[in-house]
Amino acid sequence: MSLRLYDSSRGAVRDFVPLHPGRVGVYVCGATPQGSPHLGHVRSQVAFDVLRRWLVAGGLEVTYVRNVTDVDDKILARSAEAGVEWWAHAYRHEREFAAAYDALGVLPATIEPRATGHVPEMVELVERLLAAGHAYAAGDGSGDVYFDVRSWPSYGELTHQRLDDMQDAADADPRGKRDPRDFALWKGAKAGEPATASWATPWGRGRPGWHLECSAMAGRYLGAEFDVHGGGLDLRFPHHENELAQSRAAGDGFARYWLHNGWVTMAGEKMSKSLGNVLGVPHLLGRYRGVVLRYYLVSAHYRSHLEWSEGSLAEAETAYARLEGFVRRAGERLGGAGSVPAGVGADFAAAMDDDLATPTALAVLHEDVRAGNAALAAGDAGTLAAALGRVRAGLDVLGLDPLSPLWTAQEGSAGAAARLRGALDVLVAAQLEERARARAARDFAAADAIRDRLKGAGIVIEDTSAGPTWTVEGEQ
Numbered sequence: 001m002s003l004r005l006y007d008s009s010r011g012a013v014r015d016f017v018p019l020h021p022g023r024v025g026v027y028v029c030g031a032t033p034q035g036s037p038h039l040g041h042v043r044s045q046v047a048f049d050v051l052r053r054w055l056v057a058g059g060l061e062v063t064y065v066r067n068v069t070d071v072d073d074k075i076l077a078r079s080a081e082a083g084v085e086w087w088a089h090a091y092r093h094e095r096e097f098a099a100a101y102d103a104l105g106v107l108p109a110t111i112e113p114r115a116t117g118h119v120p121e122m123v124e125l126v127e128r129l130l131a132a133g134h135a136y137a138a139g140d141g142s143g144d145v146y147f148d149v150r151s152w153p154s155y156g157e158l159t160h161q162r163l164d165d166m167q168d169a170a171d172a173d174p175r176g177k178r179d180p181r182d183f184a185l186w187k188g189a190k191a192g193e194p195a196t197a198s199w200a201t202p203w204g205r206g207r208p209g210w211h212l213e214c215s216a217m218a219g220r221y222l223g224a225e226f227d228v229h230g231g232g233l234d235l236r237f238p239h240h241e242n243e244l245a246q247s248r249a250a251g252d253g254f255a256r257y258w259l260h261n262g263w264v265t266m267a268g269e270k271m272s273k274s275l276g277n278v279l280g281v282p283h284l285l286g287r288y289r290g291v292v293l294r295y296y297l298v299s300a301h302y303r304s305h306l307e308w309s310e311g312s313l314a315e316a317e318t319a320y321a322r323l324e325g326f327v328r329r330a331g332e333r334l335g336g337a338g339s340v341p342a343g344v345g346a347d348f349a350a351a352m353d354d355d356l357a358t359p360t361a362l363a364v365l366h367e368d369v370r371a372g373n374a375a376l377a378a379g380d381a382g383t384l385a386a387a388l389g390r391v392r393a394g395l396d397v398l399g400l401d402p403l404s405p406l407w408t409a410q411e412g413s414a415g416a417a418a419r420l421r422g423a424l425d426v427l428v429a430a431q432l433e434e435r436a437r438a439r440a441a442r443d444f445a446a447a448d449a450i451r452d453r454l455k456g457a458g459i460v461i462e463d464t465s466a467g468p469t470w471t472v473e474g475e476q
Helices: 039-057 073-082 086-103 119-131 210-222 233-249 281-285 290-298 310-338 346-353 358-378 381-397 405-409 413-440 444-456
Strands: 004-007 012-015 023-031 061-068 135-137 145-147 183-188 206-208 225-232 254-261 264-266 459-464 467-472
Touching: 004 254, 023 039, 023 086, 023 210, 039 061, 039 086, 039 225, 039 254, 039 264, 039 281, 039 290, 039 381, 061 210, 073 086, 086 281, 119 135, 119 145, 119 183, 119 210, 119 233, 145 233, 183 210, 183 233, 206 210, 210 225, 210 233, 210 254, 225 233, 233 254, 281 290, 290 310, 310 358, 310 381, 310 413, 346 358, 346 381, 358 381, 358 413, 413 444, 413 467, 444 459
Parallel strands: 023 061, 023 225, 225 254
Antiparallel strands: 004 012, 135 145, 145 183, 183 206, 459 467
């Protein structure tokens, strides 16, 4: 295949060649359900959902693993503050994450393993590292086990850092460490922590370190070596760096390609709970359809940071309405001939093969819509069917096809609003076609009259180099 992806470990775009012909293994860091999901959380899942869909569209069988880190320091702290059992707190928010993924059209993972269900695999991995001389048990009787970073000369290869320039690992008591940058593989049980949040091991009762969990689960379901490891840019260090080190030190090849998505930002800062600038997905879904939120996330390249604003959501809503309106009215005109998406166009495929360049891919679909609208006005059924096929196929890859069962099932009051917007789009498109014919005939008085009539109805027309666009007056 001709797909090229930006590999963070190499700092360059590389040809994607699957480890095993015809099939791909993908591991993506999923939720740590300490609280409700925000838009920054789901951006990562939407980004890698698009990758998965494009791989499947290319005829590949994809095993897609997305984990749940259902026990960690923050979950224990938040559950204690709330006065509930840690496992109940984690499961409640895990369900919220699952609902958010569903609402934004993220396909279910092949498997979604929980950390608490894979402690035997984690213990085995620690034992392998101890036997290989890359780990040690703390000598203070705490039950902590650490990875010895100085024992692994390649440590820092993912993020291209020198060991002496790295920050200290702050995931366990430093008194038991040989080097302050050594990170915890296993954390001994501490006084005041729930007994249910610990497991018996050769080193005493305790629970896994965060980094250990992902290495063990990836190996369990994808094998010692697999194709793609994905996650947010903030996970590159220390999480992914530590995953890579401990897995390779244990003798596994681990991930061959590392992909990282950019942040959703507000005023230039990463969206996070600690900054208090969280936009919760449940709140946003009360104001916008899930498909619009997905369009907004897909409209930016997955590696770029995406600055949040209300205006950008309004723009996404308008842009998606154009695509949706065309699909519906073209489908009505064509009947059964427009019911099955054809293959994607060459320009769309080229954009997706170029490191999943979704902004370019969407621009191609909007060009197809313009061509399709012209064919619709001219009564050219053949050109219309070809354009509709390309648009629907491309939207399906992006998870945005308005006629897919996912989105039709979610229609309610939001769907009714979308249909009204689609109907308005049909009427305005017809007026714009009439205006274009008048201008082509140099009947500028008639063209201006159409513009003024639309303006009087609250429709603002803007003539651009790519053709006229419209918005409802007052939209930002």
